[in-house]
Amino acid sequence: MNLFENSRMSRWVIALGAGFAMLAVMSGAFGAHRLKQVLDGYHLGIFETAVRYQMYHAIALLCIGVMAAMPQFPRRWLVFATIAFALGIALFSGSLYLLALSGSKWLGAITPLGGVAFILGWLALIVAMLKRAASTIR
Numbered sequence: 001m002n003l004f005e006n007s008r009m010s011r012w013v014i015a016l017g018a019g020f021a022m023l024a025v026m027s028g029a030f031g032a033h034r035l036k037q038v039l040d041g042y043h044l045g046i047f048e049t050a051v052r053y054q055m056y057h058a059i060a061l062l063c064i065g066v067m068a069a070m071p072q073f074p075r076r077w078l079v080f081a082t083i084a085f086a087l088g089i090a091l092f093s094g095s096l097y098l099l100a101l102s103g104s105k106w107l108g109a110i111t112p113l114g115g116v117a118f119i120l121g122w123l124a125l126i127v128a129m130l131k132r133a134a135s136t137i138r
Contacts, residue, residue: 006068006069006070006071006075007069009065009068009075009078009079010065010066010068010069011065012065013061013062013064013065013068013078013082014061014062014065014066015065016061016065016082016086017058017059017060017061017062017064017065018058018062019058020054020055020057020058020061020086020089021055021058021059021062023054024051024054024055024058025055027047027050027051027054027097028048028051028055031044031047031048031051035047035100035101039100039101043099043100043101043103044100046096046099046100047096047097047100047101049096050092050093050094050096050097050100051093053088053089053092053093053096053118054089054093057085057088057089057118057121058089060081060085060121060122060125061082061085061086064078064081064082064085064125067128072132073128073129073131073132074127074128074131074132077124077125077127077128077131078124078125078128080120080121080124081121081122081124081125081128082121083121084117084118084120084121084124085117085118085121087114087117088114088115088116088117088118088121089114090114091110091111091113091114091117092111092113092114092115092117092118093114094110094114095107095108095110095111095114096111099111
């Protein structure tokens with residue numbers, strides 16, 4: 001793997017993280033200014049949870065993008081974490097957005113799948129760090 005591959009992955013992951021962060025800010029503003037008059041406190045809380053978790057994982061994607069520019073981190077685990085976080089945002093936050101806006105309770109069954117994706121993404125980052133640490137000891 002050459003530095004160009006790392007740099008290209010880094011740019012794409014940072015762009016993905018920035019895009020998700022931008023959408024979280026837009027969703028948060030929409031929730032605060034438009035949905036406050038439409039949703040009850042329970043559904044507004046669900047919407048805010050979706051925004052919060054989306055932003056947390058958008059920031060995590062930005063960090064992965066920085067890590068991807070460094071050749072000492074195993075690319076395979078960073079790719080896995082990127083996919084897991086993006087999937088987690090879509091499933092966890094996406095299902096909560098839809099649940100808050102539609103009131104369809106069955107969407108709550110999808111949310112834990114997104115949570116599992118988030119957990120797997122964090123696990124992949126732990127592995128990437130440990131693999132990196134092990135490779136520097138040798």
